[in-house]
Amino acid sequence: MSDNILTNRHDFLMLFEVTNGNPNGDPDAGNMPRLDPNSNRGLVSDVCLKRKVRNFVEQFPHGRADSDANGFNILIKQGAVIETEQKKGIEAAKAQQKDKDKQAEAAMKWLCREFYDVRTFGGVLSTGDDVMKGSAWGQVRGPVQFTFGQSFHPITPLEITITRCAVTKEADKAKERTMGNKHIVPYALYAAKGYVSPAFAERTGFTQADLDLLFKAILQMFEHDRSAARGEMVVRGLYDFEHVGTQHENNAEQNKREARLGCAHAHKLFEGIKVDLTNEAKAKGFPESFADYHVTCGWTKDNLPKGVRLHNRHDA
């Protein structure tokens, strides 16, 4: 069952918070927490979140069912890689393609089968083929799309000065201590959206099991990414809208077609999740903790658009 290629569209909303930490530094501003200068709301880049997912999958590799099933290696790794660690569990392709035309296609399929991140997020290939050069063919478009994370309210980044007991420069050796600094956001709640397009899942071989792993990785992405700089980061919600089709269950064929395209506007589904400051927090003017927020899900079994199912993945 779980080896089946994903057939249903999913739109999901991630809520996560930071307390006394820097969720995503801005290299343009001396590693200050990213913020949108127009609204002063905090930002977290899509690549930052995807990196967390990649690292989680790499750290806790899934066993593959058999050598033909999808593998869970990561192709785009963070920083320097220790050579001996990397090649576990990569399987060679069984059938060698003799037809030259189809060799590139076979290589693409093999990359998708072996590497979880290529299968999920896609990647750019160099084809070297003159006709295809510059065309969309040189791209594997992954089924999973992440947007930027945005905080609900303006953030006030603080610069904290710290004393370091370990000096970094030889010249400072006699000082024993030097001053350093770091940036923190006292508290902020962020939301990022994600979309899964089944049409691309068919091409990369992205399965239901892969999606389950993605949700598991999102829920636990900060648990294994602790650092003094990041403070406390917690995923507070993962609302997954699954499109299943509006027809009677006997009409499986039609439902499948509908589920692939979706049954409702994604923006309307997301609007049903309301995040507000509590009255006390409003009086105070700014949020200090998650307790200052009211997160209410306006969707019930009765008012959810037909053909859509809501999974609260954070409850599971």
Added chain:
Amino acid sequence: MSDNSITIRVWGDYACFTRPEMKIERVSYPVMTPSAARGVLEAIFWEPEIYYLIDSIHVVRRGCWFSFRRNEVISVISIDNAKTWMKSPEKVSPIRAGGGAEDGTQRNMLALAGVEYLITAEVHLSDIGKRRGHPIKTYRTEIERRAKSGKCYHRPYLGVREFAADFDLEDDAQAALERRSAELDKSCKSIWPEEDLGLMLYDVFDHERRTQGFRWLKEEEQEKLPKKKAAPRWEGSLVKPEAVFFQANIKDAKLDCHPQRVRLARNRVAGE
């Protein structure tokens, strides 16, 4: 309204319609390009039987500029390497991303925040569609049905995939512009009165060659073909990407981009 015309409203938190002359550090055009608009429509509905011609793009919210620096990956996955890896997996060498790694680098992006557009497009039958014989109305109603109920083949985006877009169907662009600007407490005249934007990318896939349509043949169709090496695996015309530019002008919040009404700058082979 002609019977093959559709209007779709798209909006999103961010957008980046990259200028080809500044592709290393991405810089956006100040407005959506016709090819980005085509991409949005094709994300919602596309079949080899049809092609889109973008008629005009109305700007509801111009957005404000913002810049963003991220760690990006400069290496691409080489197919030749992958072919080697398939035979001997121990040769796999991953791409090393992130600060200071050999395949990673920091790149800036100058993008737009908070944009909203109305895309008006004509739907035309391609040569493949003419052979199929369905009237254009069949396709137009399917697009309308999808846009109205939020169905899409894949999630549309504003220039780059992390800037996902929401969309909805509109009956008439001018009426929608007036309604939305009233909702935003603006007069639609003041959104963007007039500006000459200079040369702008029209599309990289020639619209005159897209009229023939394109589709890959299914496996069983390929088997029916004579077993010659040169037999193509597709029907229609494989359009080689080639940039076409046009003189972009905004007037009353409208970017006119119908190929019959704008001046296109393109490569012409003598005698064509």
